[in-house]
Amino acid sequence: MTFEFLNEHTYLNTASVGLIPNESFNEKINYLNKQQRIGGKIMFDVFETILPQAKEAVSGLINCEPNELAFTANFSTAINYLIPSLKKHNRVLLYEDDYPSLNKPFELNGFEVNYISKNNEHTIKIKEIEHLIIDKNIELLAISQTQFKSGYTIQLKELGVICKKHNCILLVDGTQALGMAEVNVKQSNVDVYISSGYKWLMGGFGVAFTYVNPSFFARITPRIAGYGSLNFEGSTPKYNPSMQSFEPGHINYAPLIALTKSIKLLQEYSLEKARIATTELINYLLNELKKNGLPVIGDFQKQHRLGIVSVTANEKMFNKLNSKNIITTYRSESIRISPYFYNTKNDVDLLIKTISPE
Numbered sequence: 001m002t003f004e005f006l007n008e009h010t011y012l013n014t015a016s017v018g019l020i021p022n023e024s025f026n027e028k029i030n031y032l033n034k035q036q037r038i039g040g041k042i043m044f045d046v047f048e049t050i051l052p053q054a055k056e057a058v059s060g061l062i063n064c065e066p067n068e069l070a071f072t073a074n075f076s077t078a079i080n081y082l083i084p085s086l087k088k089h090n091r092v093l094l095y096e097d098d099y100p101s102l103n104k105p106f107e108l109n110g111f112e113v114n115y116i117s118k119n120n121e122h123t124i125k126i127k128e129i130e131h132l133i134i135d136k137n138i139e140l141l142a143i144s145q146t147q148f149k150s151g152y153t154i155q156l157k158e159l160g161v162i163c164k165k166h167n168c169i170l171l172v173d174g175t176q177a178l179g180m181a182e183v184n185v186k187q188s189n190v191d192v193y194i195s196s197g198y199k200w201l202m203g204g205f206g207v208a209f210t211y212v213n214p215s216f217f218a219r220i221t222p223r224i225a226g227y228g229s230l231n232f233e234g235s236t237p238k239y240n241p242s243m244q245s246f247e248p249g250h251i252n253y254a255p256l257i258a259l260t261k262s263i264k265l266l267q268e269y270s271l272e273k274a275r276i277a278t279t280e281l282i283n284y285l286l287n288e289l290k291k292n293g294l295p296v297i298g299d300f301q302k303q304h305r306l307g308i309v310s311v312t313a314n315e316k317m318f319n320k321l322n323s324k325n326i327i328t329t330y331r332s333e334s335i336r337i338s339p340y341f342y343n344t345k346n347d348v349d350l351l352i353k354t355i356s357p358e
């Protein structure tokens with residue numbers, strides 16, 4: 001995999017936008033060139049190779065069947081497509097500091113919303129979730145697998161067990177986890193899993209996917225459909241509520257091609273190797289921050305951390321990093337650092353040297 005951007009930058013910002021390997025970018029460009037040459041005939045490629053290959057790649061990543069997936073332009077669209085279908089399950093539990101694109105659609109659409117409160121350690125306790133599910137008679141829990149600010153990662157398997165026990169729907173935003181986390185939606189009893197493709201999957205902007213457990217269709221009726229949701233048996237279009245409901249129209253196929261290629265590249269390189277390399281960098285970073293008296297936000301155990309570390313810092317520090325082409329994210333008195341396997345210890349050393357007190 002080649003990442004040209006790394007020649008000139010110290011890129012520690014995958015939680016914002018993952019780098020797109022040159023190889024994936026080129027596939028996307030080849031597709032666009034071909035579309036320009038052959039026009040609408042490209043639809044043959046779309047149905048014969050592009051969509052099936054993309055669904056195959058994502059299904060392998062989360063352990064589901066290809067026909068249990070739908071693609072949309074981004075996470076926010078995917079969740080908003082689902083909202084009208086979830087309306088029957090009105091009592092919802094959210095984490096109060098979760099990503100707005102997950103929380104807002106529930107808050108704006110008349111759900112009875114309850115919150116898991118943020119604590120000083122930035123941990124989210126499964127026991128507390130269970131108590132809330134029981135006390136508030138919760139019907140649906142919607143939560144990010146990895147929190148976008150603190151990086152706290154919840155164990156999906158444990159979450160799945162309690163949700164199943166209390167007949168609570170489990171909807172997971174995997175955007176900050178997938179790529180770094182091993183995900184098995186079936187084993188973890190996840191009802192709905194949505195992820196955008198432009199961070200840890202390195203697919204670039206313009207594509208996200210939704211997984212819905214087929215058994216879940218017994219509990220919801222999709223309230224969204226379009227031409228793409230129809231089946232053509234003979235010449236008569238038929239509509240059956242299904243996964244196709246959530247893919248109602250044409251999508252932007254170029255980003256889908258980049259995402260598919262990036263997943264394949266990750267698999268060829270070895271997801272396991274990428275995760276180990278990132279974890280080593282994260283552990284090294286945590287040690288160095290501690291050694292240099294830089295306060296980490298969220299003092300939680302290592303099994304709850306994937307690729308994100310946030311530190312308390314001011315804007316001056318962030319600007320200093322930027323001036324040296326060290327790319328991170330600044331948000332309300334904190335700097336979020338998110339290395340990936342394409343980073344090195346030297347990148348961490350450079351960052352530490354730049355933000356450590358002199």
Ligand SMILES: Cc1ncc(COP(=O)(O)O)c(C=O)c1O
Pocket residue numbers: 015016073074075076077099101144146147148173175176196197208
């Ligand atoms: C937890 C989480 N979900 C989703 C997204 C992205 O949403 P979208 O694809 O709608 O831009 C982000 C981006 O930062 C995120 O951190």
